[in-house]
Amino acid sequence: MTEPAIHARQLSRHFGEVIAVDRIDLDIPRGEIYGFLGPNGSGKTTTIRALCGLLTPTAGEVRVLGREIPAQAEEVRRRIGYMTQKFSLYEDLTVEENMRFLGSIQGLSRRACRQRMDTLIKEYDLGELRRRRAGMMSGGQRQRLALAAATLHEPELVFLDEPTSAVDPENRRDFWEKLFDLVERGTTILVSTHYMDEAERCHRLAILEHGRLRADGTPAALMAQLDGRVVEIDGDDLRQVKAAALALPEVRSAAQQGLHLRVLLRAGVDDPVALLRQRLDGRGLDICLARPSLEDVFVDATRPEDAA
Amino acid sequence: MSALTRIGSVTGKEFRQLSRDRLSLGMVVMLPLIQLLLFGYAINTMVRDIPIGVVDLSGSAAGRVITEQVRVTQVVDIVAHYSTAAQAEADIVAGRIRAALVLPENLTQRVAAGDTVGQWLVDGSDTMVGSALLGLRQMPLHLEAGAPPGAYSAQPPSFEVALFFNPERRSQVNIVPGLTAVILTMTMILFTSVALVRERERGNMELLITTPIRPLELMVGKLVPYVFVGLLQITIILGIGWGVFGVAFHGDLFNLIVVTLAFIGASLTLGLLISTQAQTQMQAMQMTVFVLLPSILLSGFMFPYDAMPVAAQYIAEALPATHFMRLIRGVYLRDAQLAQLTPDLLWLLGFTVIMLAVATARFHKSLD
Numbered sequence: 176m177t178e179p180a181i182h183a184r185q186l187s188r189h190f191g192e193v194i195a196v197d198r199i200d201l202d203i204p205r206g207e208i209y210g211f212l213g214p215n216g217s218g219k220t221t222t223i224r225a226l227c228g229l230l231t232p233t234a235g236e237v238r239v240l241g242r243e244i245p246a247q248a249e250e251v252r253r254r255i256g257y258m259t260q261k262f263s264l265y266e267d268l269t270v271e272e273n274m275r276f277l278g279s280i281q282g283l284s285r286r287a288c289r290q291r292m293d294t295l296i297k298e299y300d301l302g303e304l305r306r307r308r309a310g311m312m313s314g315g316q317r318q319r320l321a322l323a324a325a326t327l328h329e330p331e332l333v334f335l336d337e338p339t340s341a342v343d344p345e346n347r348r349d350f351w352e353k354l355f356d357l358v359e360r361g362t363t364i365l366v367s368t369h370y371m372d373e374a375e376r377c378h379r380l381a382i383l384e385h386g387r388l389r390a391d392g393t394p395a396a397l398m399a400q401l402d403g404r405v406v407e408i409d410g411d412d413l414r415q416v417k418a419a420a421l422a423l424p425e426v427r428s429a430a431q432q433g434l435h436l437r438v439l440l441r442a443g444v445d446d447p448v449a450l451l452r453q454r455l456d457g458r459g460l461d462i463c464l465a466r467p468s469l470e471d472v473f474v475d476a477t478r479p480e481d482a483a
Numbered sequence: 484m485s486a487l488t489r490i491g492s493v494t495g496k497e498f499r500q501l502s503r504d505r506l507s508l509g510m511v512v513m514l515p516l517i518q519l520l521l522f523g524y525a526i527n528t529m530v531r532d533i534p535i536g537v538v539d540l541s542g543s544a545a546g547r548v549i550t551e552q553v554r555v556t557q558v559v560d561i562v563a564h565y566s567t568a569a570q571a572e573a574d575i576v577a578g579r580i581r582a583a584l585v586l587p588e589n590l591t592q593r594v595a596a597g598d599t600v601g602q603w604l605v606d607g608s609d610t611m612v613g614s615a616l617l618g619l620r621q622m623p624l625h626l627e628a629g630a631p632p633g634a635y636s637a638q639p640p641s642f643e644v645a646l647f648f649n650p651e652r653r654s655q656v657n658i659v660p661g662l663t664a665v666i667l668t669m670t671m672i673l674f675t676s677v678a679l680v681r682e683r684e685r686g687n688m689e690l691l692i693t694t695p696i697r698p699l700e701l702m703v704g705k706l707v708p709y710v711f712v713g714l715l716q717i718t719i720i721l722g723i724g725w726g727v728f729g730v731a732f733h734g735d736l737f738n739l740i741v742v743t744l745a746f747i748g749a750s751l752t753l754g755l756l757i758s759t760q761a762q763t764q765m766q767a768m769q770m771t772v773f774v775l776l777p778s779i780l781l782s783g784f785m786f787p788y789d790a791m792p793v794a795a796q797y798i799a800e801a802l803p804a805t806h807f808m809r810l811i812r813g814v815y816l817r818d819a820q821l822a823q824l825t826p827d828l829l830w831l832l833g834f835t836v837i838m839l840a841v842a843t844a845r846f847h848k849s850l851d
Contacts, residue, residue: 227693229850245849252695263690267503268496279492280694282485 178241180205180332180363181226186235188221195221197386198235203365203379205331208358210377211367212473218386219367220260223334226365227257240332251332253281256325260336262317266310270301270320273309274327281328288327295323299353315346322353326362333357335366339373351376371469382476389476394469401439401467401475406447408436410460423454428474439471489696493704497678501708507674511712515666515719522658523728533615536563536571536583541590549600553584558615571604581606582616659724660815661784663717663743664804668750668778669771671713675754676767678705679846684764692848699843706751713747714740721815734814738821742814745831746807752838753803759845778804806830 181203188196196218203209211219224230226239228248237244242251264273271292278288296302299319309317318338325333335354339347351373354364358378366377374380374394381391390397404427408416413436420429420438425447427439440447451462501507537553539546554561562580565571571583586601587593593600605616682688691701724730732739753774761767779785781795782804791799799805806827813819821828 224850229689229692229848231849231851248848249695252693255693257690257693259686259689261686261689263686263688265496265500265687266685267500272496272499276492276496277694280489280691280696282489282695 178238179203180240181209181365182238183226184236186222186225186237187233188218188225188230189233194386196225196232199383199386199388201381201388201391203363205363206358206361207378208354208364208366208376210374210380211365211383212369212371212374212380212469213367213383214369214477216385217383219383220336221386222383223257223336223365223367227255227334228252253328254331256328256330256333258321258325258333258335258338260340262309262321264309264317264321264324267308269306269308270296270312271305273320274324277324278327283328291327291329295327298356299323314341315343318342318346318350319353322350326357330362332363332365335364337367337369339368339370347373371473374473375469382473384477390472394472397472398467398469401471403464404440404442404444404447404475405465405467405471406438406440406451406462407465408438408451408455408460408462409434410436416455416460419455420451423451425450428478430474437465437471439475486697486700489700490704490707493696493701494707497705497708501712510670511716512719514670515662515716516723518662518666519659519720519723522662523724531557532560533558533582534562534580535559536565536574536580537561538565538568538571538583538585540588541586543591545591545594545600546586549586549590550584568604575604575606578606656730656816657812658784659720659728659730660811661782661808662724663720663811664746664782664807665779665784666716666720667713667743667746667807668804669775670716671709671747671750672754672757672771672774673768674709674712675706675751676757676761676771677764679755679758680761680764680767689850692850698846698848699839702755702839702843702846706755709751710744710747713750714743717743733816734818735820738814738819739811741821742807742810742824742828742831745828745835746803746810748835749803749807749831749838752835752842755842756838756845759842774802778802781805783808803831803834 179202181201183199183201186196186199186201187194199218199222211222213219221230225232226237226244228239228245228251231245240251240254242248244251265276268276274292274295275288278291279285283291296305299322301316301319301323304312304316304320307316309320312320318341322335322338325335339350342350347370354366358364366373368374377394379391379393380397382389382397408420410416413431413434417429417431417436420426420436425440425444427441429436429438431437438447438451440450444450448462448464452460455462537550539550550561553559559582563571563574565574565583568583568585571580571585574580575583583604584601585604590600603616679688682691721730721732725732754771757767757770757774761770777798781791781799782788782802783799784804788796788799788805788808810824810827810831813824
């Protein structure tokens with residue numbers, strides 16, 4: 176178990192002129208949930224596909240579960256599970272039929288498959304849907320089926336590509352509980368998302384943008400890096416205050432959150448509160464330091480350095 | 484072993500999906516039915532029930548026998564009897580009848596002497612009608628037979644004795660077995676050409692290729708259900724051909740199944756190759772039509788192979804349907820044995836193996 180689940184060096188994938196993934200380094204330890212956080216088009220799906228062996232990297236080296244990808248991809252097929260972004264089971268087959276089909280394709284014996292199916296159907300609350308065709312199910316139900324199907328053969332490593340994009344908040348919560356159940360049994364999970372709250376649940380995460388890896392680490396460590404750089408301002412005319420703050424060279428970004436204005440400063444400002452008090456003087460503002468959030472991390476990581 | 488299991492599960496899955504796809508299922512059954520009725524009834528080169536008149540000047544028993552024999556051919560429908568040839572001619576000009584059979588006064592003596600027994604007066608303005616009646620000239624009368632000559636134009640032949648119910652003269656006999664080639668080409672290629680593309684379009688492929696399944700297993704598993712579909716279709720076509728059109732099966736059932744399977748294999752694997760090339764289901768269908776049209780026109784189904792220009796014959800030789808057309812007509816109508824049909828049979832089997840190999844090689848388990 177010394178070898179990490181996923182190891183990538185300088186992984187790149189180009190589509191013609193477009194660079195979808197740009198020299199990414201990854202070290203994903205086993206038994207954790209690793210998150211890819213990034214906007215649409217940031218290269219999350221392409222990276223996952225390259226790690227699964229579905230896309231040949233243009234350059235770089237990839238090892239998944241100790242095997243070279245894509246050369247030895249077939250050897251790890253049985254040890255990985257993949258839940259695609261778009262629902263990819265058969266809509267004209269029922270829950271049972273889909274699972275039985277995948278089980279047999281994955282090489283499970285009839286008996287082992289039946290046992291796994293019963294376990295998963297109970298675990299993912301699909302009992303009443305056994306004979307329901309996938310095409311007739313809701314987004315949350317499909318997502319549970321897709322996860323059950325991806326873990327049917329008890330893979331060591333599961334890739335989940337934006338698994339919760341078509342699901343309501345409550346189902347998302349339940350879904351994440353299932354993921355932690357899986358991790359407890361030793362599974363490694365790589366999940367991509369564009370939700371901050373989901374990213375925060377990961378043991379570790381990478382922030383991707385334009386195919387580049389902008390930051391990675393545990394959520395706590397990433398947020399701790401911003402300690403002393405996030406300031407909350409209360410007061411009147413916050414729209415004007417925001418405009419004034421953004422005009423300052425030391426300010427990285429400013430966004431209103433309800434009654435507060437949340438300001439992120441560039442690194443290297445010694446006393447942000449004092450600085451802002453001085454610069455935004457005369458407006459009767461209440462300014463204090465705030466605890467950095469993952470959104471601050473995301474904003475700091477993805478905004479181009481030269482923009483305000 | 485696990486390879487067979489995986490092929491089996493792909494096949495089972497494909498069967499289930501097919502059984503739930505009402506449109507495709509309808510096509511499996513309706514396509515042969517509609518085509519058979521279209522080609523069997525509507526596109527019928529055999530003319531029937533031509534309205535004619537009879538001028539029997541002899542009034543003899545021989546005259547009644549000849550008239551009756553002409554009537555039972557069903558080529559003509561006797562709508563009038565006249566006492567003079569002039570009356571019949573007037574009705575031909577007026578368009579009431581298309582032809583008249585004139586039997587002379589001395590008919591009995593002529594029959595005995597082996598002379599021509601009578602004369603057909605034919606409206607030659609419709610060539611199809613004309614040639615149908617010209618065919619009657621050669622009808623063997625169950626008398627001692629002399630010839631009825633001398634339409635307005637044609638010169639009088641002597642009577643020849645040949646079987647009137649010559650199978651080759653009835654178009655359905657040619658069309659029914661030939662239609663199996665057209666319908667199998669259509670459905671087999673269409674279904675398989677769409678098969679892989681559909682999985683790609685619906686996103687199933689992305690999941691499938693992350694599993695340990697091998698390309699060949701996936702291909703074969705997907706083909707197997709359509710072998711049964713093909714056998715079902717050929718049963719429908721030949722069953723109706725026999726029941727409704729009376730095209731009797733003169734051959735050996737085993738031979739029939741062997742040549743049919745060879746052709747089904749060739750068509751399915753050709754469809755598979757299209758499937759690996761096409762990006763969308765629409766493209767797959769367009770490519771299918773591209774193969775289908777020459778298969779209908781050049782395979783010998785519509786026009787005789789021997790009558791085609793050499794260039795067209797080369798194209799025809801490249802189509803599985805052409806080879807099957809020869810096989811099925813041979814096995815079905817002439818009771819030809821496989822040993823006599825080896826070249827075409829081997830061609831189809833070779834084609835199947837090559838197509839399957841190429842399709843498998845072209846299919847990569849990746850999204851590149």
